[in-house]
Amino acid sequence: MPELPEVEHVRRRIASALLHAHVVDCTIGDPRLVRPFAPRDVEKSFIGHDVTRVDRRGKWLRIAFDGATLLFAHLGMTGWYEIAPSDAPLRFERARITAQKKKGPPVHLVYVDPRRWGAWIRADEDTKTWRSLAADPLVDGIDASVLAAKLAKRKITVKEAIMDQRVLAGVGNIQAAEALWRAKIDPRSTASALDRKDVDRLTKAIHWTIERTLSDLEKDEHGPSPFKVYGRAGLPCLRCGATLKKIELGGRTTTFCPSCQVKITRVRSRRRPRAR
């Protein structure tokens, strides 16, 4: 379930389990997770070290160990972290790190991932992928001027553009759909057609959906789906009542309101002879 809010939620969970703790054991049960490296080598690089930082940028996690080893982790489509109560393996468990804090029993942080598209990359410095990520809405905030400049260069749809991790880090299919609904922008609008007011509205909408989803995750018990359009095709728009429509953009299902989300079009700017 990983887009920015979910990964941030998981980051906090990982930090509570591992930050400043001493890694006493590590087991990587699925070689695919660390391919092409050998699970044993990766396990050994963590065991015996303290965790010094737990960071996130977009959908990537970066766990730092003393001695400068870094673990970059991505949850793919179905990855998740759980705190396990014992050594007993969890369903779909792919890896675990057991750590000892100054006090208390050892903590088991377990990575579970049914579909196995997640990755653990051990490195000594920031990876190219990490460095290529755009600003993260929570970590860095969104600079609307920077966003506007990036969108102005793109001829793809605005929805595909904001899901590009080099444009904004962490926005996925759900958050993109929710933000565009909030900003009243038709997802099919060409990115470069947005004017500065549209981008300002979109910026606020992205903050709105991310914070709302994150606060929902942080609650003990979450109620019904908090989403306004995602997964609601065929149901009435919660703002205007029109029937929500489902289309495909960039190979991803996209739900939006054909009535209150407006397609943005702008006349091509062209050179015109000066008056007189």
Next chain:
DNA sequence: CGGCATGTTGCGCA
């Protein structure tokens, strides 16, 4: 059984 799924990468081609 068929269809769908919150992500990323890579390839061919224009």
Next chain:
DNA sequence: TTGCGCAACATGCC
């Protein structure tokens, strides 16, 4: 470089 279309990855769930 940009963009498009598509396949691949692997599996659960409805």
